[in-house]
Amino acid sequence: NCLQYFSGIWLGVEWDDPQRGKHDGTYEGTQYFKCRHPRGGSFIRPNKANFGVDFLTAVKGRYGLNEKQDAQNGIENTCVFGKKTVEFVGRDSIEKKQSGNKMKFPSTSISKSSAFSKLTTLALNQTEITWTEVLLCAPGWPVLEELYLTSNNITVLERPDNVLQTLKLLDLSNNQLLDGSQLHLIGHLPRLEQLILTNNGIPSVHFPDADFGCKTKMFPSLKRLAINDNKISQWSSINELEKLPSLQVLECRNNPLMDTEKNPETLRQLIIAKISQLEVLNKSEIFPDERRGAELDYRKIFGKDWLAAGGHWDPVRNKPSEEFLAAHPRYPSLCLKYGAPEEGELKGQQPLTLKNQLLTLTIKCPDNPEQKPVEKKLPESMTIQRVKGLLYRLLRIPGSELKLSYESSKLKGKEVELDNDLKPLQFYSIENGDSVLVRW
Incomplete structure (x- = not known):
């Protein structure tokens, strides 16, 4: 392209390292090309450009025989060193032996090669290899178990x-x-247990082969999924993850969805309630008490919506709408597990968005003086069950039974036992500045 005010041909390039660039492909108000990074582009003259080679050509060039080389060993060549011409006998043969050729591409089908027959782990990060090239080479990796392809600008599978x-x-x-x-294109890998999709710009996840309440046939063995730093903004994607038959560990930090709740604890409880088999969320273990509390809260919080959508305590009359089931696909199973919410539970219930009256409390472990006091802000509507779940993670306590009590800042030395897991903090008249005492 010709740049205004500058004669001749210029090439617009986007650098792998954005620090080498100057702009996004726009110069003097005219956009000549687009960049992924706002300052990753610049213009260079064609004679300054090095177009490089693709991955397979580079490997062949380094480790494979040159087709132009004479196949006969022993042919004489000459090399010039300074002003001296030196005769080099058998150069091709020596180059072949000295190339360190451990990645030679066989002349026969790569699937018949035994060169990588025992390879189990392969890292091809930042090589610009494409998924097509991966599949071309894959027949040569018959027992491969771990494949790392980060930062390769892969756009299509x-x-x-x-x-x-x-x-x-x-x-x-x-x-x-x-x-x-x-993701549907790799969803039928039969033994895939871990899939890392961090920072791919993915806006949503869906498995159209399965209805709500059913399991997808995709990713049958997937236990761990990382979708941090994407663009997931809707709860529908979390609902879809419930369809994965084996999912146990999920990482989903830094998505727009995480900004929909002011209280991160509420957000965590919602995710736990929506994915039944989840055992670890964002590297924090989900204990049975925390799961039970999250599911009971979820059942109660959306109880009025369930009734308004056609839900009923009488199984014969219980016909919630398709819209409600799409938004809350686990709700029917929670009612089967704990029973439908009773009318008394739903009276005077605060909506979820109002659960932001925070209490500033000091967490103390009187029987473990090495455990320093910690100050936390907790919603006054948070149940004792959920407080225990938080403390398991905060204090890194093994699966022991927690016993909680609180000490008022106004009545030092007097403890009140927090003995009902289903009651909220406000039930016990806990106030700002009070201390929660933890024993196990």
């Missing part, structure tokens, strides 16, 4: 037919998949 069938971990973080439906 293809279904791996008859390859990567032994894969247990796939790391695609820091690529540009952008579309959650791309």
